[in-house]
Amino acid sequence: MKKSHIIAIGMIAIAIGLLISLNGEIDNYSSFSEAELTGDKVTVSGHLSKDKTMNYDPAVDPNYFSFFIKDKSGDERKVVLLAAKPQDFEKSEEIVLTGKMQNGEFIASDMLMKCPSKYKDEEVYIKSKA
Secondary structure, three states, X not given: OOHHHHHHHHHHXXXXXXXXXXXXXXXXXXXXXXXXXXXXXXXXXXXXXXXXXXXXXXXXXXXXXXXXXXXXXXXXXXXXXXXXXXXXXXXXXXXXXXXXXXXXXXXXXXXXXXEOOOOOOEEEEEEOOO
């Protein structure tokens, strides 16, 4: 076999290995009940419950923001984001959270807001310090 063929086969093997390893990292959206059962870090997608209270007081703690989200299965839970409240948070159409359940609350480490726009959909990504 030529040296170039051996290198090509090696590159293909590395590419296949990378694809297999990345396959485990692809997250599907979970529900709050699944997050509670597993106790692991999961990704939950849902809509803001605008009829419930939001708690953000930057004078007391600028890195504590709590609100309620209803996930795709209709389960509504309190979410705590350990970061500042994003601008135009109430206008978001969909919110994608990454975190885990603790004591009945979803502690979010990351948040992605999908906001409506006149011309195109905008996404705002928030990463907490937790």
